Amino acid sequence: MLNLFQYNWQVRDDWFDWCTYVSEEELLRARVGGRGSILHNLFHIVDVEQAWIRGLKGKSEFHYDFNDYSSLKSTRELSMKCRPEVKDYVKNWSNEIGNLKLDEFSYGEVIRHVIAHEIHHIGQLSIWSRELGLKPISANLIGRGLI
Amino acid sequence: MLNLFQYNWQVRDDWFDWCTYVSEEELLRARVGGRGSILHNLFHIVDVEQAWIRGLKGKSEFHYDFNDYSSLKSTRELSMKCRPEVKDYVKNWSNEIGNLKLDEFSYGEVIRHVIAHEIHHIGQLSIWSRELGLKPISANLIGRGLI
Numbered sequence: 001m002l003n004l005f006q007y008n009w010q011v012r013d014d015w016f017d018w019c020t021y022v023s024e025e026e027l028l029r030a031r032v033g034g035r036g037s038i039l040h041n042l043f044h045i046v047d048v049e050q051a052w053i054r055g056l057k058g059k060s061e062f063h064y065d066f067n068d069y070s071s072l073k074s075t076r077e078l079s080m081k082c083r084p085e086v087k088d089y090v091k092n093w094s095n096e097i098g099n100l101k102l103d104e105f106s107y108g109e110v111i112r113h114v115i116a117h118e119i120h121h122i123g124q125l126s127i128w129s130r131e132l133g134l135k136p137i138s139a140n141l142i143g144r145g146l147i
Numbered sequence: 148m149l150n151l152f153q154y155n156w157q158v159r160d161d162w163f164d165w166c167t168y169v170s171e172e173e174l175l176r177a178r179v180g181g182r183g184s185i186l187h188n189l190f191h192i193v194d195v196e197q198a199w200i201r202g203l204k205g206k207s208e209f210h211y212d213f214n215d216y217s218s219l220k221s222t223r224e225l226s227m228k229c230r231p232e233v234k235d236y237v238k239n240w241s242n243e244i245g246n247l248k249l250d251e252f253s254y255g256e257v258i259r260h261v262i263a264h265e266i267h268h269i270g271q272l273s274i275w276s277r278e279l280g281l282k283p284i285s286a287n288l289i290g291r292g293l294i
Contacts, residue, residue, distance in 0.1 A: 004259055033277030106294040112151055113288035119263050120286040123270020130180030139267040141260035147253045 001093045001111060003146045008045075008118045009083065010144055014137040015042060015125060016076045026132065027072060034124035040066055041125055043075045045118045050082040052114045053089050056107055148240045148258060150293045155192075155265040156230065157291055161284040162189060162272060163223045173279065174219060181271040187213055188272055190222045192265045197229040199261045200236050203254055 019027055019038065027039040035044045047064045054062055069075045090111070098108030105113075119139075126136035166174055166185070174186040182191045194211045201209055216222045237258070245255030252260075266286075273283035 003255070004263070007259065007263060033274040033283070105289050108150070109289050109294050112154065112293070116151070116154060116266050116286065116288045119266040120270040120273070123267040124274050126267070127180040127271050127274040136180070139263065141263045142252050142256050146259070147256050 002090050004115045005090050006146050007141050019072050031128055041121045043069050045121050046079045049114055053086045149237050151262045152237050153293050154288050166219050188268045190216050192268050193226045196261055200233045
């Protein structure tokens with residue numbers, strides 16, 4: 001399971017690098033679908049991941065507000081700030097934990113949801129990238145050393 | 148691991164249903180990014196999945212040709228035709244199998260690649276759907292009974 005999170009973090013960080021070659025205006029430009037802009041997609045990925053992991057840890061639900069993170073720098077910093085807690089949680093994952101329940105969901109269901117959620121929103125970025133005439137970040141998982 | 152494949156198959160089948168409400172012309176219309184059209188994305192997902200599973204089973208590499216499957220009916224039938232072999236393989240998955248090697252890749256790396264590959268291309272469909280003014284299929288994994 002950790003491998004799939006590591007994949008998401010590598011791809012996410014590659015996209016943050018990609019963003020440095022694009023104007024903040026384009027990153028925030030309203031687009032059709034997803035969360036409505038490139039930066040909002042990235043912010044949303046970060047926010048949803050931390051929110052679910054908090055939930056699995058028994059903490060109260062908490063969401064960040066995109067209005068407070070509407071720059072590449074601040075969204076990227078938020079991603080780095082939230083990662084250690086997620087990583088600490090995921091690296092201790094086991095099939096037994098996956099059978100626990102959070103409301104009507106199993107922990108396993110939630111952790112797989114978080115993984116799929118990020119990949120889905122990254123797929124959306126790849127279309128917007130092509131629409132901008134730019135090469136998107138590779139979505140390949142093979143070849144990243146995530147054995 | 149099987150749960151993530153089941154998620155992909157549910158979502159894929161939902162998209163095939165979605166396609167029945169869209170003209171074949173729109174399904175084949177050239178679009179920016181992904182594999183270039185809605186139907187080609189779906190065909191590509193099916194083809195890549197079967198190709199990698201064949202590889203993990205020690206079979207020779209084989210790819211279908213989109214020119215032979217450029218209708219909703221034929222792509223959907225191909226998806227259904229390929230699924231049993233994939234399912235039989237994935238349901239017997241174990242961490243030990245994940246450590247085997249296929250060329251320079253581990254089996255685990257390949258199986259995670261196949262999962263992420265489909266979710267990524269489905270994310271692209273969701274943008275094209277919104278660009279068509281249509282509601283995309285939900286990408287939520289939670290709530291699908293995939294516990």
